[in-house]
Amino acid sequence: MKFQLKRLLAQFFIFLSANLRPFGVKTGFCYPFFYCNACPSATSACPLRPLEVSVYKFIQDDNSIKWTFLLFPIAILGLIGALSGRAICGWACPIGLLQRATGKIARKFKKYPLFKKMGKHPIEQYLRYIKYINLIGLVFVTSALIGFYFTDICPIGFLTGTIPTLLLFPGKYGPSSYFWIALVIFILFLILIFLIERGWCRYFCPVGAILAPFNKISLMHITRVPEETFQKECLHCNACSNICPMGIDVVKINRDPECILCGKCIEVCPKNLIEYSRGQK
Amino acid sequence: MNKNISISIIIVFSIFLTGMFVYTDGYEDIKSSVVEVLCLSCLKLDPVTQLEYIFETANSNHHPDFVLNNLTSGIVFLHYSKDACSGCDIILPAIKELFSVEYGKEDMFQKKLTFEENTVHYYYINTDHTTDEKQQSFKIYDKDHVEGLPMVTIITLNYDHGTIKPYYTSIYGTFGSKYDTLQKRYDFLTDIISESIGLWEENNAGYEP
Numbered sequence: 001m002k003f004q005l006k007r008l009l010a011q012f013f014i015f016l017s018a019n020l021r022p023f024g025v026k027t028g029f030c031y032p033f034f035y036c037n038a039c040p041s042a043t044s045a046c047p048l049r050p051l052e053v054s055v056y057k058f059i060q061d062d063n064s065i066k067w068t069f070l071l072f073p074i075a076i077l078g079l080i081g082a083l084s085g086r087a088i089c090g091w092a093c094p095i096g097l098l099q100r101a102t103g104k105i106a107r108k109f110k111k112y113p114l115f116k117k118m119g120k121h122p123i124e125q126y127l128r129y130i131k132y133i134n135l136i137g138l139v140f141v142t143s144a145l146i147g148f149y150f151t152d153i154c155p156i157g158f159l160t161g162t163i164p165t166l167l168l169f170p171g172k173y174g175p176s177s178y179f180w181i182a183l184v185i186f187i188l189f190l191i192l193i194f195l196i197e198r199g200w201c202r203y204f205c206p207v208g209a210i211l212a213p214f215n216k217i218s219l220m221h222i223t224r225v226p227e228e229t230f231q232k233e234c235l236h237c238n239a240c241s242n243i244c245p246m247g248i249d250v251v252k253i254n255r256d257p258e259c260i261l262c263g264k265c266i267e268v269c270p271k272n273l274i275e276y277s278r279g280q281k
Numbered sequence: 282m283n284k285n286i287s288i289s290i291i292i293v294f295s296i297f298l299t300g301m302f303v304y305t306d307g308y309e310d311i312k313s314s315v316v317e318v319l320c321l322s323c324l325k326l327d328p329v330t331q332l333e334y335i336f337e338t339a340n341s342n343h344h345p346d347f348v349l350n351n352l353t354s355g356i357v358f359l360h361y362s363k364d365a366c367s368g369c370d371i372i373l374p375a376i377k378e379l380f381s382v383e384y385g386k387e388d389m390f391q392k393k394l395t396f397e398e399n400t401v402h403y404y405y406i407n408t409d410h411t412t413d414e415k416q417q418s419f420k421i422y423d424k425d426h427v428e429g430l431p432m433v434t435i436i437t438l439n440y441d442h443g444t445i446k447p448y449y450t451s452i453y454g455t456f457g458s459k460y461d462t463l464q465k466r467y468d469f470l471t472d473i474i475s476e477s478i479g480l481w482e483e484n485n486a487g488y489e490p
Binding site for chain 1: 288
């Protein structure tokens, strides 16, 4: 079976297993990826929700931090991150699955001069820090100081929670005060993922921000063959970097925090100079 | 990065996660507080308030004893809330003002109040800090099966096929965009309570818990 087909099946199977509530399955686990617990079929909790709850208005209300809510998702994401880094983004996340589909359209847009440099501009590497600002600023700081502003406007919650709820229960719910702002952000999210391949994962995903540093220490990662062989045999065809959905310069890859271990670069290399590795480098 | 370091980190997180399972209530807390309770903030939606009184409980269970007993002397007002809930923080001041009561958000609070010279049994039920009986009452009165907080339930009495029975309504969220200020929420609640008191006064003579 083709490698990318296996990945597609893994993504599809995990998407189904994340939606077992209609069969009575409700767990106290957190997903290790971004998926809203307000989805009518959600099995588990979004990892960001317990993190927000852990610090909710703890300064304003003079409450204490709820440590179990803070540490439980960190333990789950930490274990998975230490095992395989951001592989979960490439192999399990339903939003990754969605972007896999929209990525093909984003690649077609690249044929046009206006979009050619999109996602490759020099400033792009700095934009990737936005996801860390989202994680710290929106998930933790606003929750601690003001309230749940991130969940109020979250585009993933809109996609996986709001839209299915409106479709399944027409007339039962009406828009809250944040609905229209969230709708605008959701439309911007759609534009982003249609214009830039994996644009959400690259720049904005707070769960990706938690997992990204684990790429530096994870057991499983993508690496080049030993330096001597690589220098001798690399054709500098740049096929690996061109196919990378995260826009990584794969030739220089060294435990890049953006790598989602999708394996496309491994498949495309004509000299088999890139490979999965288990902790050696 | 040495393979041994990676494995050491995996072992540390494995022990950490196992410890969380065995020695803390993290799993149960997240299940009961995040997965089983609908987050209206995540949903960006408010349940459409349907002010409809009914006899049948939402899960077909009996009304709890504390409700049945209190109905002999006045209506029962149940105010469901939780610690981390932005909607609850909006509703809380309106209800505190309505009944002129003061308590902490995480407290268990109940009081026999006088509202316009009538008795109201007020219960503040924070689902994160309450007894099993009160916790279960949330599902009994979740008439629209929203499973979300905040929820306010008012129980009064009415005549049904020859007997006087508990008759209740539940309203959810921040009551919708129609009631977007503290004063409007206050007025809305006042109207419901007055209506419930009227029903109770008409029917209480024939009520047996």
